[in-house]
Amino acid sequence: MQINIITKTKTWQRIGLSAAALAISSIAWANAGTFTAPDADFNAMLSVSGVVHAGDTAEVMGRGFKAGQQIQLVQNGTVLSGKTPLVANDKGEIRAQIHIPKEAVTGLHPVVVQVSNPTAATVFELKVSPKLDLTGxxxxxxxxxxxxxxxxxxxxxxxxxxxxxxxxxxxxxxxxxxxxxxxxxxxxxxxxxxxxxxxxxxxxxxxxxxxxxxxxxxxxxxxxxxxxxxxxxxxxxxxxxxxxxxxxxxxxxxxxxxxxxxxxxxxxxxxxxxxxxxxxxxxxxxxxxxxxxxxxxxxxxxxxxxxxxxxxxxxxxxxxxxxxxxxxxxxxxxxxxxxxxxxxxxxxxxxxxxxxxxxxxxxxxxxxxxxxxxxxxxxxxxxxxxxxxxxxxxxxxxxxxxxxxxxxxxxxxxxxxxxxxxxxxxxxxxxxxxxxxxxxxxxxxxxxxxxxxxxxxxxxxx
CATH class of the missing domain: 2.130.10.10 (YVTN repeat-like/Quinoprotein amine dehydrogenase)
Structure with a gap:
């Protein structure tokens, strides 16, 4: 998996996956509006740092957003990024920490990236890898x-x-x-x-x-x-x-x-x-x-x-x-x-x-x-x-x-x-x-x- 290294800034938001977040609907976005002006030249990219196993905290990084864009990460109908959307900093970057449940199945999991102000969307794959004990x-x-x-x-x-x-x-x-x-x-x-x-x-x-x-x-x-x-x-x-x-x-x-x-x-x-x-x-x-x-x-x-x-x-x-x-x-x-x-x-x-x-x-x-x-x-x-x-x-x-x-x-x-x-x-x-x-x-x-x-x-x- 590609690893993108982004310089840390004060506007990054770090959040964890809580029971409350799991209950949030993927479309519950207060005052977001519908069919507003889209981001015509959207080209943001997201990735995960390092190897992720079930039970880990995954660090998701993104770049290429417009400053001030609001982002929510949605997987299988569940909002991973909390009640408050992530906000891209002045460099168009975001970073979030997401807890991966212990019962997570290994494989490539599609995560929908919902963006507003202006609107856009994309999908990236978050990989949960198998973890084998050292032996032999x-x-x-x-x-x-x-x-x-x-x-x-x-x-x-x-x-x-x-x-x-x-x-x-x-x-x-x-x-x-x-x-x-x-x-x-x-x-x-x-x-x-x-x-x-x-x-x-x-x-x-x-x-x-x-x-x-x-x-x-x-x-x-x-x-x-x-x-x-x-x-x-x-x-x-x-x-x-x-x-x-x-x-x-x-x-x-x-x-x-x-x-x-x-x-x-x-x-x-x-x-x-x-x-x-x-x-x-x-x-x-x-x-x-x-x-x-x-x-x-x-x-x-x-x-x-x-x-x-x-x-x-x-x-x-x-x-x-x-x-x-x-x-x-x-x-x-x-x-x-x-x-x-x-x-x-x-x-x-x-x-x-x-x-x-x-x-x-x-x-x-x-x-x-x-x-x-x-x-x-x-x-x-x-x-x-x-x-x-x-x-x-x-x-x-x-x-x-x-x-x-x-x-x-x-x-x-x-x-x-x-x-x-x-x-x-x-x-x-x-x-x-x-x-x-x-x-x-x-x-x-x-x-x-x-x-x-x-x-x-x-x-x-x-």
Whole structure:
């Protein structure tokens, strides 16, 4: 959920949800009048600070109102904001504290924003997230190390027994970015390189985000998301082999490589296409279009690859769908709707078990899908902001990075929660060596976050 930070002023009104407020009708607004002049250019936005659980007090913040506008927040016919409407300050901002009942159901709850003086209305979603107890710490040996600021993704090379970690700091112009080669046992940095300057923007480097390895070619593929392209580096010394042209993979996010077919595939959340590259000739190929079963365009996020089956799986955050790609024929086989998932983000295939795991970043869950029968077998609440998921065949467990909850949840094929670990701020991405070791990178909440920007190795004690 987006967090808007607003400077505190004396005109903010803080209120709680009381029994009296619950009894107020959503239309009881003294002297408000009807069909008065509307706010023709209304564009206010509301959000909730942080993660909200049942029984918490939620801090609702709004901006973009006109000074003096009166606002009431209504949910399921109940006025949440008390008998007296909130009043926007001279900056057009409001803030209110609302008690969430202990019996509140987890999920996205629509809150109607009723505005007068002049009149307007909108709806925002207040998310009540599941709260899982921490458990299962005794099942894992955990080692952590600081690698670089702005960690983003991690990939493991079996050929070289090395980790390759990408990092980029801040928004454009991005000046700090690195590819780090790391020893997976000691978690010590073997080598680091900074990408070259962006030729289209001198003050910015070709910042790196997604990462994958091609052990047959001994290369590392990275996405240069800000420049809409990809680059290829040598695993041995991290020398740049190929920098593709800008916009060859618009807003490229994840990348996977099929070493046998000699193809690299890149997802793009801003496009309904997967971008394809010849990993031997290092040339772009025709992209693969992904149709949607909805009226919106598919927006590809994470990628997971079944190399033996030559099937690539990706999910769409805009349409909440799973797409299955034939990587030999370079075409989409099927697009499946994902009921129960909101803002689909992460995907992992358990090829031997014919199951696919998909996370919902806004629904705080993971669903386990029988891809042969196109059936959702389990729907598991895992924690706020379930971003990415990894299947580890060695332990036969799925690992879910809950970005907003700062936790890593471990489940089995039946959807049983085996562990829920505190793993540092903003868990972001995972990889495995296939031998019971899972690697995770997490980001930081500001410069002084001691639990941020860490590389973790978790070894499951069998």
């Amino acid at each position: 710490e005794q099942l894992f040996d955990v080692q952590q190390a600081t690698i670089a600021p702005g960690l983003y993704q991690v990939a493991y090379s079996a050929k070289n027994n090395a980790l390759f970690v990408t990092s980029s700091v801040g928004r454009p112009p991005v000046k700090v970015s690195q590819i780090s080669k790391v020893d997976p046992e000691s978690l010590k940095v073997i080598q680091q390189v900074t990408p070259a300057a962006d030729p289209h923007r001198a003050e910015q480097v070709m910042a790196v985000y997604g990462v994958a390895v091609d052990d047959n070619a001994n290369t590392v593929w990275v996405t240069n998301t800000r420049a809409g392209t990809v680059a290829v580096y040598d695993q041995k010394d991290l020398k740049l082999i190929k920098q593709f042209a800008h916009n060859s993979a618009p807003h490229g996010r994840d990348v996977v490589v099929d070493s046998q077919l000699q193809r690299a595939f890149v997802s793009s959340p801003t496009s309904n296409k997967l971008y394809v590259f010849d990993s031997k000739k290092l040339e772009p190929l025709a992209p693969i279009e992904i149709p949607s079963t909805t009226r919106q365009d598919f927006a590809a996020m994470s990628l997971s690859y079944d190399a033996n089956g030559q099937r690539l799986y990706t999910v769409s955050r805009s349409t909440n769908e799973l797409a299955i790609i034939d990587t030999k024929e370079l075409k989409t086989i099927k697009t499946l709707a994902l009921p129960g998932i909101k803002n689909a983000s992460g995907v992992a295939v358990a090829a031997d078990q014919k199951r696919v795991f998909v996370t919902g970043q806004s629904s705080d869950n993971v669903v386990i899908i029988d891809v042969e029968n196109e059936k959702i077998m389990h729907n598991v609440a895992v924690g706020a902001g379930a971003l990415n998921v990894l299947w580890d065949q060695d332990t036969e467990q799925a690992y879910i990075a809950n970005r907003a909850a700062d936790t890593l949840t471990v489940i089995n094929l039946n959807g049983d929660v085996l562990a829920n670990l505190s793993i540092g701020s903003l868990p972001n991405h995972l990889s495995t060596d296939g031998e019971g070791n899972v690697f995770l990178v997490n980001k930081a909440r500001g410069q002084n976050d001691e639990s941020g920007d860490q590389l973790s190795r978790l070894h499951f004690k069998k």
